[in-house]
Amino acid sequence: MPSRVVITGIGIITSIGNGISETLQSIRSLKSGIGPISILKTVHRENFPSGEIKLTDQELTELARPGVPATVTRTTLLGLIAAREAYISAGLKPGQKPDVKTGIVSATTVGGMDKTELHYFDFLNNKQHLEYVHTHDCCDNTQTIAEYLGAGDFMTTISTACSSSANAIMFGARLIRHGIVGRIIAGGTDALSKFTLNGFNTLKILDEKKCRPFSSDRMGLNLGEGAGFLVMESEQLAKRRNQEVLCELTGFANANDAYHQTASSPDGYGPFLAMKNALDLNGTDPREIGYINAHGTGTDNNDLTEGFAIEKIFLPAIPPVSSTKAFTGHTLGAAGAIEAVFSILSLKYGMILPNLNYSGKISELSFEPALKLQEGLEIRSVLSNSFGFGGNDSSLIFSKY
């Protein structure tokens, strides 16, 4: 397959900021977005610190205007805001017919659950708020983004739990390599919901304090919400329109741990395969990886097994590793794309994003995560991991173009 896939635009919204510039500012000032819940109506407001975006749906609608449909979920609103930023930053104009076949591959875990859980019994018994039945489906954000940007020559939606949007990026790249489209807007979006908050609580993997990824006393994850999108296109297309290239996607792979629906295998075989196959795709030497943005949820199981898998591939020279989940919380279906944006920022600014809240080394692992913010380093390639329920493990490699 001839064409190289380059990234020309990025967009993001999380609890550490709306847009690239706010996000960078928060990273540079080590400002985490995790705190008490104030917008989502839940009995757990004070129990579980979360990476909630402190904007109401009304405020998000204002930010996303014009072109927001009257019936819209929080998940879709977040997606619109991040996808628009990515699109504009790639030198494209929302609403204008794209120069080449342009499509959207989005991802989400719970779609419009934020509205469904508010109105569920009204749907059923009172026949009210039924407009939100239509926006519940996972594809609602994708179709709304396509109409909002005017770029719907191809679309689909992926849902593979916490690796969903890493998989959207991977599939988007393959669509370009196959010449099915010239350009893809790929990413994902998920809003906080009572459904997921309570779901993770039943699994007893929510930390009641701020999460401490890769720390010996880690007690679980904090949830978050947000959206991230990339504009990806063939190298030829970016050249033809003289568009600045941010980086290249040089590796990607998906593997399955095939061990358990929610826990990873003791030696992290699925994560190992994902990383190894991503490196092998283009023959990337592990020594070229200058930074690993880990999945690093802060659960006992994930950080240990991911750590083992990293050791298996990178020892004796493990590059700086950090989890950015202590900044944003775990944004589920959006996490892969949000962390892809972080990885691209890492390449652009030679930046190691620090692993916040670290409290001590995991005794079974030989390495500690990167603790200090660094900038101006020479980083050629960044590896980003996203692992999900159902043993769905994905790795992406972004490299300087």
Place this chain on the structure above:
Amino acid sequence: MEAYITGLGSISVQNTFEANDFLQNPKPLDSPVNYCIEPDYKKFIQPIQLRRMGRILRMGVTAAAKCLKEGGVDLPDAIITGTGLGMVQDTEKFLTSVIENEEKFLNPTSFIQSTHNTVGAHIAVMLKCNHYNFTYVHSSISFESALLDSLMQVSEHPGMKVLLGGLDEMTDIYFRISDNAGLWNKYQAENNPSMDPQKVKVGEGASFFLLTGTRPAEFYARFTGMETFYKPADAGDISSRIAGFLQQHGLDPHDIDFVLSGQTDQEGDIIYRELKEGLFKNNNFGYYKHLCGEYYTSPAFAVWIAAKMLKNQIVPDAVVLRGSGPNTLKHVLIWNHFRNINHSLILLSA
């Protein structure tokens, strides 16, 4: 891009799982919502596991097992599924308890099984399959997205064996909610509020296919093309997109030996009618949703029919609306749309 189908497994409203005949005595859809004829799962799943599995998980895992067995493959190189609604029963169960119990005393099982990729993941665990595992969730083109990915996979690695599935379950509660929201109103070009909307019959199903890129000695049919498009302007736009798709594959409408359309009954909606008498006016034309009911991944059921048609060179009377098919069947086109939002074209060849 093309792929050979070497195994099938389908659980549907019809007796497609165990019967040896090919839709000879189809069961009429006699209720607004129609559920699958489910096999004896104990032959496929251990009882201890079975107890914890929801209906869609049982159907998916079992249809997949039959498909693999038929294709003679123990371990596929990829598992790719499409589901429009995902794990409806488990999602409802967890959501209801979150609301009713005010977020207290909740059981994790239904949450764990509510994730859209549960079936694909479960198959991976059962087979110890560490390979590529994707799930697409885009309404009425969920299966088509999974199919496209499968075609891309076998074109990247021709020897690869891909397990492809399309599956959706219906529940009484989701049927009530979606019916309240008008999801099953038959598509009409203009809404006429004074008229009671005609409703389509609703169904469910799980159909799996084993695909490979290298020509095997025996196979059902070849997937030779797939395309989707969104909110076409009008019937003319649909016609030109379909004609363009066929042209890309070196075909004209008259090369299509049978058009298996997604119309839900004999009458069809305005869109199917216009093309049936327009672009496809000289084609043998049929339908399948009167057999499986309307659901997002029903095109997977249509592929099950088309694959058997091409292999056996038989057009079952049950699917025929016009004509009967020529003596030899070479190309079957499946064309589906749901409420004129997402359209899909799947081309299968002998």
